[in-house]
Amino acid sequence: MLAVKAVVLNILSLGASYGFLVLFWQQGHGSSLVYGVPATGAIRDFIPIIVFAFLFGLSMDYEVFLLSRMREEYDRSHSTDKAVVTALARTGRLVTSPD
Numbered sequence: 001m002l003a004v005k006a007v008v009l010n011i012l013s014l015g016a017s018y019g020f021l022v023l024f025w026q027q028g029h030g031s032s033l034v035y036g037v038p039a040t041g042a043i044r045d046f047i048p049i050i051v052f053a054f055l056f057g058l059s060m061d062y063e064v065f066l067l068s069r070m071r072e073e074y075d076r077s078h079s080t081d082k083a084v085v086t087a088l089a090r091t092g093r094l095v096t097s098p099d
Helices: 002-026 047-077 080-096
Strands: none
Touching: 002 047, 047 080
């Protein structure tokens, strides 16, 4: 079940990122706000591949890190609920904070 969840969330994240790329760069909604760059009408062919590799790498790294924290906490407490809550609390701060 965890693998299915990871794949579904990766697809959703990738779809949202590609949608933003098209909306921002190809159609030009808000692109003039970034250094006055006008809409390009196209996206370079290597950009979707780089975006995919970057997002897939980050999300899989986070998934593995999260699952290992869950396993550590479950081994300590033998409580699934506590393991999930503790792992999310510890890894969420680590992944989202800039420090």
